[in-house]
Amino acid sequence: MRNRFLFETKRLCIRHIEVADLDAFPQIYAHNLQTASLLDTAKLPMSIEQKRSSIEHDILNGAGNGFIFVAFFKEKNSYIGCAGLQRISWSNSCGYMGANIEPKMQGQRLGSEFCFGVLFYAFRELNLNRVESRILVSNRASISLFANLGAVHEGTLRQAQYVNGTYCDVHFMAVLKSEFEKKYESCAKVYF
Secondary structure, three states, X not given: OOOOOOXXXXXXXXXXXXXXXXXXXXXXXXXXXXXXXHOOOOOOOOOHHHHHHHHHHHHHHOOOOOEEEEEEEOOOOEEEEEEEEEEEEOOXXXXXXXXXXXHHHOOOOHHHHHHHHHHHHHHHHOOOOXXXXXXXXXXXHHHHHHHHOOOEEEEEEEEEEEEOOEEEEEEEEEEEHHHHHHHHHHHHHHHO
């Protein structure tokens, strides 16, 4: 079992998700399903038991071609959210990223710090060249967060996501390793 933190930022400890997290933080089910649906990896519809079983399978057998991370606030050791680096194409050195932050933890720039850490891991440890993200057009905070980390808006997929009975537009954004490296120095001073 992987029980150590992969890396730390100024305020966060970040590690791979573990089966024990599913009992300690049941909100991971909802987070994982939201992220998975935007990455088109969700197996819908699912009961709570099926969600748990699917996530547990990913944890024990590897998350397909990707990773699921959880972050904890250092001071309180409290859970702040989860992120996925999924559908990694090793031959093309790219993957998709999605993240969800607990509502009570939002507005503190913890999401930016968490995503910066995951991108740092993607580019520096995994040697990816490109990380993509699909973000609902209505999610201004996530669009701004990803743009501030060097991502570029590459297009809008019209009515590409079905959310709460409505088809919604989705922005397609991506950050290249070279773009992230340009942002790294200024961000590292803030987050590391």
